[in-house]
Amino acid sequence: MSQPSGKKEFCGIFAVFNSPNAAEMTFMGLHALQHRGQESTGIVSSDGENLYRHADLGLVADVFANPHNLKKLKGHLAIGHNRYSTTGSTSVANTQPMAINYHGGALALAHNGNLVNSGSLRQQLERAGSIFSSSADSEVILHLLARSRKSDLIGQLRDALGQIEGAYALVILTEDSIIAVRDPHGFRPLCMGSKDGTVVFASESCALDLVEATYIRDVDAGEIVVVSEDGVKSHHLPPVDSVTQCIFEFIYFSRPDSRIFGEYVDKTRRKLGKVLAEESPTPGADIVISVPDSSNTAALGYAQKAGLPYELALIRNHYIGRTFIHPSQVMRDYNVRVKFNTVGGVLRGRSVVVVDDSIVRGTTLKKLTSLIRHAGASEVHLRISSPPIRYPCFFGMDFPTSKELVASHKDVEEVRSFLGVDSLNYLSIEGLLRAVPVGRCGYCTCCFTGDYPVEIKEACDKHLLEHTTHIMELEFKDDKE
Amino acid sequence: MSQPSGKKEFCGIFAVFNSPNAAEMTFMGLHALQHRGQESTGIVSSDGENLYRHADLGLVADVFANPHNLKKLKGHLAIGHNRYSTTGSTSVANTQPMAINYHGGALALAHNGNLVNSGSLRQQLERAGSIFSSSADSEVILHLLARSRKSDLIGQLRDALGQIEGAYALVILTEDSIIAVRDPHGFRPLCMGSKDGTVVFASESCALDLVEATYIRDVDAGEIVVVSEDGVKSHHLPPVDSVTQCIFEFIYFSRPDSRIFGEYVDKTRRKLGKVLAEESPTPGADIVISVPDSSNTAALGYAQKAGLPYELALIRNHYIGRTFIHPSQVMRDYNVRVKFNTVGGVLRGRSVVVVDDSIVRGTTLKKLTSLIRHAGASEVHLRISSPPIRYPCFFGMDFPTSKELVASHKDVEEVRSFLGVDSLNYLSIEGLLRAVPVGRCGYCTCCFTGDYPVEIKEACDKHLLEHTTHIMELEFKDDKE
Amino acid sequence: MSQPSGKKEFCGIFAVFNSPNAAEMTFMGLHALQHRGQESTGIVSSDGENLYRHADLGLVADVFANPHNLKKLKGHLAIGHNRYSTTGSTSVANTQPMAINYHGGALALAHNGNLVNSGSLRQQLERAGSIFSSSADSEVILHLLARSRKSDLIGQLRDALGQIEGAYALVILTEDSIIAVRDPHGFRPLCMGSKDGTVVFASESCALDLVEATYIRDVDAGEIVVVSEDGVKSHHLPPVDSVTQCIFEFIYFSRPDSRIFGEYVDKTRRKLGKVLAEESPTPGADIVISVPDSSNTAALGYAQKAGLPYELALIRNHYIGRTFIHPSQVMRDYNVRVKFNTVGGVLRGRSVVVVDDSIVRGTTLKKLTSLIRHAGASEVHLRISSPPIRYPCFFGMDFPTSKELVASHKDVEEVRSFLGVDSLNYLSIEGLLRAVPVGRCGYCTCCFTGDYPVEIKEACDKHLLEHTTHIMELEFKDDKE
């Protein structure tokens, strides 16, 4: 189940207000955001009378493979969600957007991020008589909202958001409105666009591009944007000390063609490569290559700054089907080769700079550098366009536990030795912060520094979860293949 | 979607305590109860650590087609549910058993029946901050239970059941116990059996037979039976004025090989035929035939009492696949023929008594009697082993609205004329009550008499539901064929 | 895989000429013939330009579940096929009708029956340069037809049929005609009907009934009926010594509502019961019961002749899904109970006559009589409405090998003892022949007598097949559940 790299992208969200093709646009938007979550996908639409929902395990283009089905998601409003989840909770019950009835009517919600106090909130809510049918944070938010004594949705939402802590970018659908929210720290990206009177929200601007909507602006940290017949209105949550946007979105998560946190990812990622080249040049190297596709731009930046030729030496096979979810032993032995092959002629006899965006466990990279050497490279110099990842993330990035993070217990020389490369350099924290755009907003760098912008209590509070009986929703789909 | 007869069987439930094959036994039990609901099925098991759930649309033997999957439903306890539902709510979201976490732990519930005050309870609960993710009555019960201030499950259950009105037979699964409940009126059947230390509950005893469990007794009306490590304990809800078991279970619902309400269905159904023959003989008739398979026993009873030969003149095709769910027009024209064919040699030139169990809309029966006549019957005399159905049921039988019940607006002569038969007789209410077993419990005959044992407020209170936005959970399965 | 009874029905065929709904009518006809083969089904249609084919594993109503798909089978002509097959060759490659191109154009063929010289013909054809892509007899027929030097299809067909020996009822589709054939011995039934200018062929008349076509007549043994724009024309193959229709079609195969070999099955089957009652009365018995549904009519005949009450004591569960194809051990232990349950009240304390149509292995019947006794029957007297089956069939009935036929190595008393019943009587051969209709055609009774109407060489010629490398077409469908 684990991806070789150990990185798991966590959720993409999309919303459309006022389009005759709301569900189809949402489908297109989710398709553009496929890289943010491949396990399940869902759309909820509204025609003012009813909410229509469909969600299932699988890729966007498979779950909604039949365009006739999209027509059944009626109405001029829709929201959608792509989700990545850990093994245990891979189930239809946890698919988003969630749709509920409550005293204020019907409502659907899609969430990107991770709450850090959902365990204690859940416990409080259960004590007050709430029932939970999923393990999703989103259900906590919905319960809080429904229990608010406020009479209007914005008031209810303020009540609910006032109690939750952590990372959340939300899109909410009611019968006749769309609401978009970013948490006060602004961990996750969320932007707004428009097209001929239609208003669109998306985790990344690449989704706006696909539906040919124009990027207007980011939703601000702590902002609640309401779009209804009355137009677009903005509300604000109480500000926090500092806005701390997830710097890993620039390093790895977001697509290079997206604009997030006000800047093109591509541009920033190239700067990462350039600063890395300044900090850690590689005298005597012949060529610079990237680990495709996430490191392409940083590698190009490195090559340009270093004055070295950029070469294509690793070919990635993009036809990754379902087999590799439950590989046999024979296949497992081939797992890196299934994804990557070397281009023999390019590597033979060369001293090679390999640029990768980050190292999590290091196991895949170890195999990959071995492949490169096997293809004839005389020297392999690894340059990483981010600092060593030493701490887990509690804000939506599915890093493994500290123990599995190779840099949490090995210093740079030990990692180099483990990977079997001739030299290894990471980008410095300072270099990283020099490369990303500077504005009124700051960044969360907790995975490198351990400085968490929000206090993390629950992770240590084992008592909170240890008596919980888990409901394991079994999907028999995998057995079907 | 509509079945030709207009009758839709409503749900079967099953539970197992203390068997190494709990899920497999539940699978077998649900298979035996397949006639009580063919739209979806589900099982929840417990191994004391976790609850394991799988539910999907389809027949029991298809949803759980792979025995390996049953192994994943771990543990010594399990409950299961077969469900029939109306079109709108055919969705995975509404499949049962529902499983939740609440302050008391994890719990799953399967429900057969229909509450008559769920609308107002739902409204109250929403006002108090509850959220609803399905349209099932069961969710109302779970909310009430979770909101109880009692510290023990039986107390919580008493609180919840004290507020609901209507028909309910329930099986509940916790980490380490099974609870079975029948409502104080005893509308729906529920019996208990055992096998080598394993305790089993089932809607009908035919499910006990299949797993080779011995029938012990019915769960009493108003009884709560708890089975745990501490043994079997019994609790009782406050009694109501009269126990009113659904008499239609004897007439049509239950399988003839089941024992319900303390008596074999076959035996009662045969008496219905005999009393019908006494009340409405058919002098001059040559043969008696049944509409297979639900009327076989009553027809046999009629024939024996009337001293006429019982003949097999209608052959039923049991291979009814998914096509007929969305038939094309060509197929629709053949709909009765797809199910039934006549045996030419038996009918030609004969004066025939046709015994059927009941008439709902009459449209199928009209086509069927036309087929019989077309096959050469000289006379067709229709004898119905129940009184005219004139009123809707609010306790779990999915009759159509009064308007569609042919007997609600036509007298017997008009129905006869509509059906195009030579004579038509129904069983009288008195005859019906003479045929069913007499004991300390009475029967609900509301569909014939309009005397509802529980006051029906909500059906008339349109305001209750008219502002509700429905969440339409779309399944794209049907499109797959 | 093995059905409890050990009997496997072998193929049903259907054809339509000149209907705007040819594919839909074929679908309906195949549905009516579902009992003759449940493993795979297929339809080929023609619009005069192209042939359109779809075939797959599964029930008719599942393979053609979507009526929109039937529309893709264009044209006014169609033929169809239901197939039962043994385990090894369950594959899409072997589905019928087969469709080919040859020098005469395009042609599709559906076959019910079994050739006894296909092995040697296949060998000859391979020697002459033919290639085989399936193990079906039908491919042999197509090769012979294509290799004929005759210039017209009837001539080619005569050439091919002149070389094959055994049982075959065929329907053939060309661009613009339908051809129906019965072998000279007339082993398998095939009848012709019409409806408003549409001509229809079917294995049994129940399929004509479903599409509301009128039965015209049986296709004669040795007759080739051609239906085209030029009308209906008849050709005849050289006659054989005697017509030997499969008597087992009357005993078990055909539906009771069908007319085959010129007579209603129901009528004949009832006579079987009556003659059985004359030959083997059961003095002192209380009731007569049948093993539903195949023995219902014979049991009724027995009861009427014997003057005993006919009772319904076994209830059959018709919801048999895919699980039972690969049952787990727990389920296997329940296999007879899954299909049948006893009606307690009817059997208790009674001396029971059980009428069944035949005994193959006897293993299921042994369990069933044990169930009956377990339900309280004081005595169990078994009456079989056919003689002991002692010999394998080579003409289309999938009996097991002699070794597995219980009557091939046990006399009646030994079978009685094996089954654990109080008495056992079979119908005599003479009684059997007395019950079936007498006409110009005779019957094959080889499974009782060992008198094969066609010499069987290949079964003993092991050399013929022992060097064959089998091509195992694997279906991964079963793994999908």
Add this chain to the structure above:
Amino acid sequence: MSQPSGKKEFCGIFAVFNSPNAAEMTFMGLHALQHRGQESTGIVSSDGENLYRHADLGLVADVFANPHNLKKLKGHLAIGHNRYSTTGSTSVANTQPMAINYHGGALALAHNGNLVNSGSLRQQLERAGSIFSSSADSEVILHLLARSRKSDLIGQLRDALGQIEGAYALVILTEDSIIAVRDPHGFRPLCMGSKDGTVVFASESCALDLVEATYIRDVDAGEIVVVSEDGVKSHHLPPVDSVTQCIFEFIYFSRPDSRIFGEYVDKTRRKLGKVLAEESPTPGADIVISVPDSSNTAALGYAQKAGLPYELALIRNHYIGRTFIHPSQVMRDYNVRVKFNTVGGVLRGRSVVVVDDSIVRGTTLKKLTSLIRHAGASEVHLRISSPPIRYPCFFGMDFPTSKELVASHKDVEEVRSFLGVDSLNYLSIEGLLRAVPVGRCGYCTCCFTGDYPVEIKEACDKHLLEHTTHIMELEFKDDKE
């Protein structure tokens, strides 16, 4: 159905001799060759006793998604095939490898290429009594082989191959041997590798890399390689005037990490870019970009030679699911955007050289250059690393008819104007031939020049096919989504 580019890759083949994991290795090999055919895939294995076959529509990793299923393809030998086909013949019936029985035993065959005289051969074979169940060329080869009077397989194969004309790379499986063949012109690539006593054949060497086999050599044009217990033996077909390898394999078909025709594709493709830069420099341009991924290497070569920065300005979405097979109109409007997005920051205000490998219809490229301009590029200069495609291919590349080839009826200036770019240059034929490796073998350049190495008669002989009735094998799979 049409890919935006109008190019359709035609088939990949793979074979393994003597491996305990023959089917799994074949699976891996086919996965590496997925780019050569995405419509269907199949594997046939042999354990010396039987042949085991499974083939279905879909990607390799989906059809063989369950590793348990691969175990069912028993034996130490296996061959496999990926296939691309045109709409009409997308069916399970046409999946490869085909497996047959003939007088020499059982045999399976997988074919990459296209015969130019299959129509007339088919006609001859039909006249001689052959039947055809598919429209595949492979069936023609099998018939010819089976009809040979030679007693050994190599003799039979020589007979068959002596009659066929056109492009074919074949792998053949018998009970105990693997045979690999390349046609005398050597149109399609086929190479041989080994690994610990296992012999492997593959269309491209990237498949050897994935299974960690060592590349040994190409199968020669006109060579028949037989691998059996007796070792590897080589036979040769009569030579033709000139070896004419498909030059388009270098330009577009093959993966850059493959070695074909004795050379790395990457290396050759880079030379294409360099020669193009020499022939058609772009003074004043700011950057060079590629149309990913097929043009990456050529663009890099161009940039290096031209001394211009290579930039990543188009991002390709690799999650292309099944929806886009039957897109709705709304989606169709977005079709290029679904695949490609522009990186805003890179293009704005720049004069851009776009390198693409070839132009077929030009419709996709027109939209793509419009996107680039829309993203702010000041000038768009298109450089194509191959000459104008003016003629159809009859040797395995699925170009459309001449009418649809934009360069067949427009000169370069007209194409430039149609595409709306500022300048357009193609590589010259001379430049192309300068870039590809020179050896004893030549190249087929017919799509550019119209000089067909084999005479094409059938394409003009309409009489050959016009009376053919096509058998349309319908798959209902697409309807399932």
